[in-house]
Every structure is written in C-alpha cells, then in structure tokens.
Amino acid sequence: MPSATFVALDYVCPSLGVVMATMTFAAPVSSLRDRLARGSLGNLNPTPWAMMTGNCLGWVGYSFLTKDLFVLFANVPGLMVSVWLNIGACKLQYREYYDARLRYRLGNADNGRAILSSPGTGSRTSARNDAANDQDPNGRDEFSGDDEYDIEVEVVPSTVGHERKVLWVILLWAIVFSIVAHVSFTHYVREQIIGYIVNVNLCFFYGAPLSTIVEVCRTRSSDSLHVRTVAMTVLNCFFWLAYGMAVSDPFIYVPNGVGFVFGCIQTLLLVVFPSKPSLSANGGGGDVREVLIQGGDEDDSTGADGNESGIL
Numbered sequence: 001m002p003s004a005t006f007v008a009l010d011y012v013c014p015s016l017g018v019v020m021a022t023m024t025f026a027a028p029v030s031s032l033r034d035r036l037a038r039g040s041l042g043n044l045n046p047t048p049w050a051m052m053t054g055n056c057l058g059w060v061g062y063s064f065l066t067k068d069l070f071v072l073f074a075n076v077p078g079l080m081v082s083v084w085l086n087i088g089a090c091k092l093q094y095r096e097y098y099d100a101r102l103r104y105r106l107g108n109a110d111n112g113r114a115i116l117s118s119p120g121t122g123s124r125t126s127a128r129n130d131a132a133n134d135q136d137p138n139g140r141d142e143f144s145g146d147d148e149y150d151i152e153v154e155v156v157p158s159t160v161g162h163e164r165k166v167l168w169v170i171l172l173w174a175i176v177f178s179i180v181a182h183v184s185f186t187h188y189v190r191e192q193i194i195g196y197i198v199n200v201n202l203c204f205f206y207g208a209p210l211s212t213i214v215e216v217c218r219t220r221s222s223d224s225l226h227v228r229t230v231a232m233t234v235l236n237c238f239f240w241l242a243y244g245m246a247v248s249d250p251f252i253y254v255p256n257g258v259g260f261v262f263g264c265i266q267t268l269l270l271v272v273f274p275s276k277p278s279l280s281a282n283g284g285g286g287d288v289r290e291v292l293i294q295g296g297d298e299d300d301s302t303g304a305d306g307n308e309s310g311i312l
Contacts, residue, residue: 009246014070017239024232025052025078031226032088039095043223045212046089046162051205052082054169058198061177062251065191070243071252086166093160169201195251202255213265222273225266234263 028044035042056079063072159167176197180190216222237260244253 006246009242013239013246014074014243017236017243018070018074020232020236020239021074022077024229024236025056025081027226027229027232028085029081032085035092036088039092039099041089041092041096044089046086046093047165048205049082049085049089050162050165050169051201052078053086053166054173054201055198055205056082057170057173058176058194058201061173061180062191062194062198065187065194066249074240086162089162090160090166093162097160199251199255202259213269216269216273220273222270222275225270225275227270230263230266230270233259234267237263 028049031044035044056075059071059075060079063069063075176194180193185193212225216225237256240256241253241260244250244256
C-alpha cells in the first residue's frame with residue numbers, strides 16, 4: 001500500500017499544481033479584459049505573455065516525451081490563455097499606435113500639413129489632386145490660394161513590437177521541435193534538449209518581473225505588482241517544486257525553486273512597500289512623438305498585471 005507521503009508528493013501536489021498553474025496563467029485575464037474595454041494597455045506589461053507561450057509550448061513537448069500527464073494538463077490551458085492574451089495585447093498596441101498617429105496628424109493639420117497612412121511608398125502629393133470635386137457652391141476650389149495643404153503619405157508598419165516577440169518565440173520552438181523530431185537522437189537526448197531549452201525560456205519568463213522589482217524598490221511602491229498573480233505564483237511553484245523533487249526531475253524542481261524564490265521576494269515587497277494611488281490610472285496618452293518613434297513598441301514598460309511568473 002502506498003505511503004501517505006508518496007500519495008501526497010506524487011499525486012496530490014501535482015494535482016494542486018495543475019490547478020494553481022491554470023489560475024496563475026489566467027490571473028491577468030480580467031485585467032486585460034478591462035484594458036480592452038478601455039482601449040489601452042495602460043500599465044500592463046505583455047512581454048511575459050510571449051514568454052508564457054514559449055514556456056507552455058516547451059512543457060507540452062516535454063510532457064509528450066516523459067509521458068507526464070500532470071505536466072501536460074498544467075500547460076495546455078496556459079497555452080490557450082497565452083494565445084488570447086497575446087492577441088489582445090497586439091490589438092491594444094495597434095490601437096494605441098494609430099491613436100497616437102491620429103493625434104499627431106491633427107497637430108500637424110494646424111500647420112497646414114496632414115499625414116495620411118497608406119500601404120504605398122512615402123511620396124508626397126498636393127491635396128488639390130485628391131479633392132478635385134471639393135468645390136464650394138460658387139464653383140471655386142476650396143483649396144485655392146493659401147489654403148493648399150501638403151499631404152505626406154507614410155508607410156505604416158505591418159507589425160507591432162509584441163507581435164514580433166511572439167513570432168520569434170514560436171519560430172524558436174518550431175526549430176527545436178523540428179530538430180528533435182528529424183535528427184536521430186536517443187529518447188534520453190531528446191528529453192535533455194527540450195528540458196534545457198524550456199528552462200532557458202523560463203529564465204526569460206522569470207526575468208520579465210525583474211524590471212518591476214527594481215521599479216518597486218526605486219519608487220518604494222508596489223503599484224506595479226499584481227497581488228493575485230504573485231500569490232498564485234508562490235503556490236504554483238511550491239507544489240511543482242515538491243513534485244519535481246518527488247520524481248527526481250531537476251528540469252521541474254530547479255526552475256520552480258527559482259520561481260518560488262522570486263515569488264517570495266515579490267511577496268516581501270508587497271508587505272514592505274504598500275501600493276500607492278496611481279497618477280496614471282487610465283494608462284493612456286503619453287508622449288505622442290515618443291510613441292511614433294518607437295513604432296508602437298510600448299510593451300517593455302513595467303506593468304501592473306503582466307508579471308506572470310509561474311512555470312507549469
């Protein structure tokens with residue numbers, strides 16, 4: 001008859017880990033839904049969501065090799081949630097980018113210049129040629145004399161910054177899976193390759209909140225820490241750490257041990273530096289010219305809800 005310790009470590013802990021992992025991945029869902037309703041990312045940092053996609057892809061592949069159903073069930077929901085989160089972040093980045101361009105155009109229109117977005121080349125033309133039929137009731141051209149405007153036609157980027165991050169993550173795992181599947185490796189070597197690379201992915205995943213931790217220490221305020229996500233991270237990593245040690249799998253217990261430490265650090269920061277009222281609750285606006293220069297890539301800002309640090 002199995003001992004109580006065996007049952008607790010080999011079945012209870014991973015089962016609770018599946019639940020905690022799903023709750024960790026789903027923690028920013030309500031916040032993103034709120035930002036979608038507002039039409040702006042605000043303080044959300046979507047970078048961990050791209051890492052979440054790669055993290056879940058890697059662990060799903062690892063579960064296929066190790067036949068570990070707990071790892072599989074913990075990451076399939078996370079993979080689906082991460083896809084939705086990334087799509088939502090890209091929508092908002094496009095929205096913010098074009099809103100900023102619109103404000104910039106309106107500002108330039110006061111100076112006699114309008115900027116139009118177009119898939120064409122960056123050529124210039126006179127508004128007179130585009131408004132040949134726009135005449136007043138007396139038959140005079142509305143754009144005659146000093147009323148002539150220059151219209152600058154711009155090339156609009158086809159992707160925003162977060163899209164490029166997600167595409168690079170997916171490309172990386174497509175290459176890894178192709179090599180593992182088509183090169184004559186032993187089963188053990190395949191497990192090692194996937195295990196090491198998914199842990200490298202986790203380094204970036206866990207690295208995403210580092211800038212937030214620095215910001216909290218600098219401002220002495222935990223505004224940018226998401227309490228629900230931090231709590232789920234600590235519990236999630238604890239259960240997977242116990243399970244990884246029970247099955248003697250360093251690819252599971254090492255990264256979860258690191259994640260548990262990071263979660264405890266963030267919990268300590270929440271206690272030491274209580275949250276202060278935010279001066280930019282709406283999260284919109286900002287310097288229009290800065291947004292235009294960055295080409296809509298605003299996803300590196302620290303976020304209130306983007307610090308997802310679970311592993312499985």
